[in-house]
Amino acid sequence: MKRKLMLLMTCLMIGIGLVNAQISKVTGNVTSEEDGLPVVGASVLVKGTTVGTVTDIDGNFTLTNVPSSAGTLVISFIGMQSQEVKIKPNVKVVLHSDSEQLDEVMVVAYGTAKKSSFTGSASNIDSKKLELRPITNVSKGLEGQTTGLLTTSGSGQPGEASKIIIRGYGSINASQDPLYVVDGIPFDGDLSSINPSDIESMTVLKDASAGALYGARGANGVVMITTKQGKEGKTKVSWRSTVGWSSRALKEYDMVDQKDFIQLTYEGLRNDYVFNGGYDWQTASMAAIQDLGPTLGGNKNAELYNPFKNYTWDTIIDPTTGKVREDAVSAWNEPWMDAVQKKNAFRHEHQLSINGGTEKTKYMFSLGYLDEDGILVGTGFQRYNARANVSSQVNDWFKAGLNTSLSTSQQNFSDYDGPSNSNVWYSAQFMAPIYPMYVKDADGNNLLDSNGNPQLDYGEGGRPQYSDYNPLGGLLDDKADIKNDVAGVRTFLAFGSDKEDAGWAQGLKLTLNFGADYRNQSRKMYMNMHHGNQAKAGGLLYKYNTRTLSYTFNQLLTWNRSFGLHNVDVMAGHEFYSYEYSYLEAAKSNLVDGILELRPGTTLQSADSYTNQYRVESWLGRINYNFDEKYYLSASLRSDGSSRFHKDHRWGTFWSIGGNWRVSKEAFMSEVEWVDNLSVKLSYGQQGNDNILNSDGTVNYYAWQSLYPFDLPNGTNVGAIISSLENRDITWEKSGNLNVGIEASLFNNRLRINAEYYNKKTTDMLLSYPMATSTGFSGYNANVGDMRNSGFEFEVSGTLIQHNDFKWDLTFMGSTVKNEVLSLTKESPEIISGIYSIKEGMPINTFYMVKSAGVDPATGAELFWTYDKDENGNITKEYVTSNYNKANTTKYYLGSRIPDLYGSVGTNLSWKGIDLSVLTTYSIGGKIFDGLYEASMNIMYPGNTWNEHALRRWQTPGDITDVPRIEIGGTNRTDRFLINASYFAIKNITLGYNLPQNWIRKAGLGSVRIFASCDNLALFSHLNGMDPQYSFDGSTDYSYAPNKTYSFGLEVNF
DSSP, X not given: OHHHHHHHHHHHHHHHHHHHTOEEEEEEEEXXXXXXXXXXXXXXXXXXXXXXXXXXXXXXXXXXXXXXXXXXXXXXXXXBOOEEEEOOSEEEEEEOBOTTTTXXXXXXXTEEEEGGGOXXXXXXXXXXXXXXXXXXXXXXXXXXXXXXXXXXOOOSSTTOOOOEEESSOOOSSBOOOOEEEETTEEOOSOGGGSOGGGEEEEEEEOSHHHHGGGGGGOTTOEEEEEEOOOOSEEEEEEEEEEEEEEEEOXXXXXXXXXXXXXXXXXXXXXXXXXXXXXXXXXXXXXXXXXXXXXXXXXXXXXGGGOSBTTSOTTTSEETTTXXXXXXXXXXXXXXXXXXXXXXXXXXXXXXXXXXXEOSSEEEEEEEEEEEEEOSBTTOEEEEEXXXXXXXXXXETXXXXXXXXXXXXXXXXXXXXXXXXXXXXHHHTTSBOTTSOSBOBOTTSOBOBOTTSOBOBOOSTTTOSSSTTOOHHHHHHHSEEXXXXXXXXXXXXXXXXXXXXXXXXXXXXXXXXXXXXEEEEEEXXXXXXXXXSTTTTTTOEEEEEEEEEEEEEEEEEEEEEEEETTEEEEEEEEEEEEXXXXXXXXXXXXXXXXXXXXXXXXXXXXXXXXEEEEEXXXXXXXXXXXXXXXXXXXXXXXEEEEETTSOGGGOEEEEEEEEEEEEGGGSGGGTTOTXXXXXXXXXXXXXXXXXXXXXXXXXXXXXXXXXXXXSXXXXXXXXXXXXXXXXXXXXXXXXXXXXXXXXXXXEXXXXXXXXXXEEEEEEEEEEEEEEOOGGGTOSEEEEEEEEEEEEEEEEEEEEEEEEETTEEEEEEEEEEOOEEEEEEOOSSOSEEEETTEEEETTSOTTEEEEBOEEEEOTTTOOEEEXXXXXXXXXXXXXXXXXXXXXXXXXXXXXXXXXXXXXEEEEEEEEEETTEEEEEEEEEEESOEEEOHHHHHTTSOSSTTBOOXXXXXXXXOSTTOOOSBOOOOTTOOOOBGGGEEEOOEEEEEEEEEXXXXXXXXXXXXXXXXXXXXXEEEEEEEEESSTTOOTTSOSSSOOOSOXXXXXXXXXXXXXXX
């Protein structure tokens, strides 16, 4: 009995042990609280054991060997808060973002930094916001992406760049362009050669603490571009293709129709007889009717250009009413702009990238092709590009990398600008609507050629305006193109280790960086031999070749160590930069038709070549210190020697100091759970600028020297004449830059606020110092001017709704800038150029113009404000006059282009696999002088047309209106044409859809995305036709209109 009892007890104990040792199975799914999508690669670990796994592509996991004694799973993923959950057969886990881990890392000068601890002012731009937009140049995607950055719309010519300024207007005579740095090396290539899809991130450095380490070239801000690198893991292949169509983004100016044009021309002729010839109204009317034919139809066959075939020029005006006859019927209506513009210019783009690597070696390769037609006939842009980026951690103390890029592109364009007859944006846009595009017979029908096609009208019938010219013919017959071949290389060797076994050398690294950019540009301009201003010369062909080669070599020694709560990061280095620009051009006329080469030409028109060189040598250093990740201090110093200055004034020293206090890390904030991060920062520093410009906007490499251009030969003898006077004391323009900022992340990163104040004072600006005209020179270059830019910037972004699969983010940005010229030369405290004034105490490029006082109801003459001054220059009397010459000597300061507030509003929505992003931009305040609008209201020549606003003109005594009587050849330039520059633009809308994983997994694909995007969708401004973003000084020009582009794309990841 006892033995049986013992056997029973033994079996019982064995059974209990078996139960205790039983292995259980657990399955589950992990998703992201932010977007509801599966978290791929999340770690799932049984707490207290080594049992674990990772989630698959659908966020699912399975554990088959979980001890029954275990009670908790630990789920973690980079950038998200870890969670512990109780073990049960099926587990569903939702991970939340970790604002601490997601602290944004930015690429800054010679390194990286966390945004929350950075002492300077910088903004990160997500590459995803650029690469899906249908843009050919990355500069056109920057507007609205960060505060403090102003852009122009840029030419609509495919491939052209936008101009950019950061935090105001840095200088008067020096460049205001920021420095572009690609993968740590200053970039001297062509921005259109960079494929936006190759960009990983962009950082805009705005203040001295951020950019002083770039010394000579950092005064106007720095745009850091980092291209994509390889990532550890299996090889991933990505393919993206887009197709789209472009059309004109700007509305056209509202111009008068054919009848109104004839009516206004008649009134202009009549008014000239009345007010300048002394005629009575009836006699003037009859004389104007008789002049219509020769004025509008020419003296050869005037009726040929009369579109109203049921009346002649002599009878088209009813003499009893002075109006165009209502029953006049036009035989044609052929707007020239419709003929030269495409409404659906085709574009397509294709990208292939390969990415992957091991723990030690990583690689990225990409290929791209873009073909975009311009909206102007005969224009377009093609680009082929390739990039290879490879890096390898050879051993614990040695790492190397190589990043190379190649690009070749061709841009076909119209090589005319300004008010030139050959510039279609001038001639076609403001050509009178009565003139046909095609040759007509006496009845107004097209005259066909032997092939049955209409023939372009070049004015052979005696057209008085633009003789021997047709805009469509000019675009088809004239040729202009630019071919760019661009190559770049970035390579580095890094020696050192962060591992503890490195002993005293732990954290000590030496990095050697070398980068070079090469660009070869070939440009051709051909003016045909059949029509136009070179027809008599037998055609004209120009060929240009320019080459630029720049390289940068730096050696950086860094040391980073932590001692308890203290962390020190020190960097010292040397850098050498070299730049060379070579120019060659030649031109011949009297060519052989169809051969666009110089050899057959018989007459040499031009030949020239020259080379410019530029060198900078630099010593630099930086120290960063932080205590307990609460208190951060940084200081930098750089000394630059520039070849643009005399050896005695070549070197400039630039520095910065900054601090950041992370208030949220303080003990007294530990109970404030809704504050994730709160930082206050302050910085000040001095930067330099040696990028001095000539009056034509080209770079002045020799600002201090006396120059003797050898381009004035005397017969067969070499000839040169002094063009500038030497001043060895010329040195750097300097900018002292103060920045104060606060940054906050609240409510588990749901609300983010960033606000900054800046004050930048530029001193020693290079200006022309006035001299007595008896010397033969107007002045010499000297450091004499000061200017200040100050303003506020703010960015508020947040997640308004985040529920299940739906998320809605909203971002609002705003910036201000106040500009003031502090001092010029004592002899000349004001610089006046045309309608602009640069004067002490006022913003740069203040409009200085005659001020209109309305219209005289009795005569229709424009009235002007004027004033008298006493001997001290004080205004003693202000009154109205009709004497324009008097008013032109008493002009007024009437504001500038600088806006009161500008910025953007962006929103992103996502639901399941669908996402929608919208970017809008705005500008409030400022003025624009629209010269195109002025030219369509003050007609210089009878063949040009009027804006519809001219229909409000004064017609008879007693009329009350704001538009004076019609005059042809009017030259009164007044503030009537100063337009409010405020605008609101819908810059981009992108809609995308990620196909469900369970669909594409069956096809063996990683992901598939389809998307549609529209760029430059709409613009709302104060004047149809005007581009409020054309320039920074408030001018407009006859230039290529910006494009609106619709595109559709497919992205497949394998």
